[in-house]
Amino acid sequence: MQSTESSPKLAVVILNWNGKHYLEQFLPFVLTSTYTNMVVYVADNASTDGSADWVASQYPSIKIIRNPSNQGFAGGYNMALKHVEEEFMVLLNSDIEVSPGWIEPIMNMFMESPDIIAIQPKILDYKNKQSFEYAGAAGGWIDRFGYPFSKGRIFDVLEKDEHQYDKSAPIFWASGASLFIRHSAFDAVGGFDGYFFAHQEEIDLCWRLQLAGHQIMSCPASIIYHIGGGTLAKNNPKKIYLNFRNNLIMLWKNLEGIDAVMTVGFRFLLDAISAWKNLLSGQSYFFTAVVKAHFGFFIWLLAGQKKSIFPSKRIAKPAGRYMGSVVWQHFVKGKNRFSEIVENCS
Secondary structure (H helix, E strand, O other): OOOOOOOOOEEEEEEEOOOHHHHHHHHHHHHOOOOOOEEEEEEEEOOOOOHHHHHHHHOOOOEEEEEOOOOHHHHHHHHHHHHOOOOEEEEEOOOEEEOOOOOHHHHHHHHHOOOEEEEEEEEEEOOEEEEEOOOOOOOEEEEOOOOEEEOOEEOOEEOEOOOOOOOOOEOOEOOOOEEEEEHHHHHHOOOOOHHHOOOOHHHHHHHHHHHOOOEEEEEEEEEEEEOOOOOOOOOOHHHHHHHHHHHHHHHHHHOOHHHHHHHHHHHHHHHHHHHHHHHHOOOHHHHHHHHHHHHHHHHHHHHHHHHOOOOOOOOOOOOOEEOOOHHHHHHHOOOOOHHHHOOOOO
């Protein structure tokens, strides 16, 4: 595909919340992308650091969307994308350095197959560019009990990128750090679940997309570099709370009947083991966050379901779901690489 005005127009939508320092550092890379038929948006989540005004003054060609309040990643994008007209979009974190030709391989994939709805590039660590990055690596998977992992990342273990996952393939979820998606499909399934606020909303979205019969793909020919943890640090209690609560909600929504009950019940047990292990290691904040997350799930179950988005259809079986336990494989059997756990991977 040539990067000309005849190519499909792409909206690059960067959600910002008090991230002026990241915009200063990384916007120039976005604007020097070799794909010319694109429009760049900065969607500001009611920042107080003057970042939206700074973008408007420094880059008048960038379109500014000002959300009236901070509704997190999920709600923020839901509000912002109502102002985006383009069919093809990439939801891009502000703490990402893109390579010049990062867009073309993905737009080629979209053009080659109308069944492909969402695509993720290869995500490497900005601070160690030979290593995969936590938030998606070379494409997201999920195990039988709802634990997300990636090609190149098992829990906190990150693999070195040795081109072992360079073949484009179906995946379960595409990272919200750089999510290429068709606007019409995003709208058709209801967008992100705003109840999530932040964390795991892209996994839930991709699950609903797949249940509706659509395909999610990795595109390792496109490479970006992600800092990660720019809004909430890894051990922040709020992040722990949201990850554990949202994972339970996601399982309950997207699984059916006895499968949902059994899976969520077993996750409560696994979560309790993790919480007690951390408490005995002196990390009481982790224990408290998990307990609050479990109460948060019950609050949602009793009073919050009407605020959530459930699958619109259930006509397909999702790809990228490992029907074993990644917890067992990693913590008991000592397997640290995706290829050791998922056989015949690409």
